[in-house]
Amino acid sequence: MTMTLGVTPPRAISLGGAVLINVNAAIGAGIFALPALLYAGAGNFAPLAIMGFAFAYACLAGVFAKLSTMFEQSGGPQLYAEHVFGRFAGFQVGWFVVCANFAGRAANFHVLVAYLAALFPVFGGDVARLVTVIALIALATFISVIGTCRAIGAMWVGTALKLAPILLLAGYGLIANGLPGAVALPEFSEGESVILLIAYAFSGVGVAMISAGETKAPTTTIYRSIFLSLGFVTALYVLIQLAYSVTVIEQDNPDVPLAAMGEALLGQTGVTMISLAAIFSIATNQLAGFVVIPRILFGMGRRGLLPPVFAHVSPRFQTPSVAITFFGAVVALLAASGTFARLATMLVAAEQIFIAACILALIILWRRGEGRVAQTMGPRWLAIIGMAIVLTIWLTSQVPINAALSTGLLAGVGTLLYFLAGANTREGEATRFVG
Template sequence: MLFVGINAVVGGGIFLLPGQAAAQAGAASVWAYLAAGIVVGLIGLCFAELSTMFDRTGGPILYARAALGRTAGFTVGWAVWLTYLVGLAALSDGFVSYLGSLWPAAKDGEVWIVPALIFVLCLLNTVGVRMGARVVQLFTIAKLVPLAVLVFAGLTFAGAVGNADLSLVPGGRGSFLGAVLIIVFAYGGFEGTAIPAGEMVNPRRAVVVAVLGTLAAVTTFYMLVQYAALRIEPNLASAGSPLASAGEAAFSGGLALLTVGALVSIFGTQSGVVLLAPRTLYSLAREGMLPEVLGRVHPRFKTPVVSIWVTGVLVAVLAVSGSVSSLILLNVAARLYQYLMVCISAGVLRLREPEAPRAFRLPFGPAIPAVAGMLCLFLLSRQPAVNLLATAGALAAGLLLYAAGSRRV
């Protein structure tokens, strides 16, 4: 479960965020990864406890529905889908940026490269879930190799002279909290490690290892990547493809290695998101929370074909019309809403059902969910107003669809 968690979290985000984090906080961006890891760790503990209270699939949708009601459960499910949708668009945009490092013409061809990429992924997942899963597995280990090479180079022979303490890194133009807010994007996926607790031999121990072990390992790895990249390339903040630029400065062939690694990692993460995102939409439709058409399956392949292609079209539109930074912040806003509702659900169920069986029980009663929820609220308050309004608008649109879908229940 520890390796499952690490694979779920380490994806395209680490190739997209180092430059933006450095632009916000400069050399302190290394520690921003630690702060983000602690915040997400507290939220992860809430997922861990809740996952041991239920023996059926549903994750955060199920938790919020049990604690706060059907409508709240829907809004969480819709927010989960929004994080997938906007995250996939950001990854698609980042894919083109890295591809442009090897093939400059790609930057001018985004309007057809992104739709073509999404089309291929949607087609693979329409043909069958097994095909989509195999694509994900293919890229599992490959994405870690170039990052490990970059860390080794940055810690040994490739650092800029006199930059061991990152003194050559320009100060950030934003804030430390701004960097933390952006970095939360790179931790998406950890919540999946807590879901199969009912299938573990010793869930009390295994869930702790899976959630906290994953976040500790990933946070350490992210900090090393950020430190190595800043030590090699002090002006990382101004690089369009940050780790590719660091690779180019590190050693001969580094640009190609890190660029290919980024493309492999981003495509692998995209494959996983295209596998999961439509099935969230499909599940909401099958539960009677969205219009029935979104729950239709392919007559031959038995895949949620309508949800797959609706998600794909929206991703393509978002990717070619937005930027990586704005899409990431929209993803974080929706993700923080999901996390906030899970923390509230953990606190509510602890107060309402204190004696309910929990294979993993948090210490200090509802204190940890309360602290984690307040951190989510604080980070949400640091979001630009336009992102909060966009997220609220997306939730309102979802509630309109929810009202339409609920009429048939």
């Protein structure tokens, strides 16, 4: 392998590509269980709850979007933490984000194969399931390595195949049954669980910021993509929730609510449509992760936080091939060994850590008056950041104490790795603030 450590991948991700990444990062397996859970907790009020939360979440998304206008390198939260708080904090944030995705991706490949086995029983055996999981991980790795444009193209196809059946069924359901009738506020005791479910559903709408180094005009493209993605995801969730609310579901507690809705509307054809949509939904969600998350490893390699081999760019495909291959290999190892479940329990608080790091980074950059930050952030940002802080504190308060302690243990492991890897002494590319 010829080392090309001074080379950077081309800026191949357009606004459409960035929106596509964000949308697929947010919409995975959860959308197929969410309608029933929200309906059970909020009834016909659920669509309004989704829209209301979207406005609150826009403040948190605004923090990510604003930070994305200040940097052109890859890394996202890891880069922002490194620039503001230093190399150690940057390493820890990168460590948490990557570990969370190692565990999440490994788990979701098992979910994907479970959906495949439901349609095609040949994938249901123990050996067949494991072989299929490893083969799918290898395929996602291969698609990500052979070119960013090819990976984006595959995501476009997968997105069309997952959204078409969902939109068709939701539209048919509303045409056949009309809009929901009376709307009643949910009981206060149900409110927290409903908000937590919706918060999970929006998670991921800003991940395109991680691949800023490969995005065209990143300081404007990513900013726009975050809000366009948030709007699209909100509209889709509301449409599905409206259709589910007016469809008579025979089962009291369906395992896959959208499949139950499909059966109620179109019989077995509807079930098959939703099952196929679920397969493509999880697959494109996984592919989005394989395209984006290795860019954290790549950025850390370029900036000296990881060995320089992680900064290698394939001369043929112009992608960070070592970072992508390493990511795929670890996901495969976790998926095959089953240890992803244990790792996932240690990372419950990981998302709150990097969200908090982003909020604090923006506040400190504003206070420093670095670049043009002070000129571009008026008094309205006090309200935006305030709402983001309130939302983050509330989400953090939902994390069980034992899970938080496990996350702290993982931080200790990250600290050990930081010094063992020599990340505190290795030289690399500096963070570049362009805001």
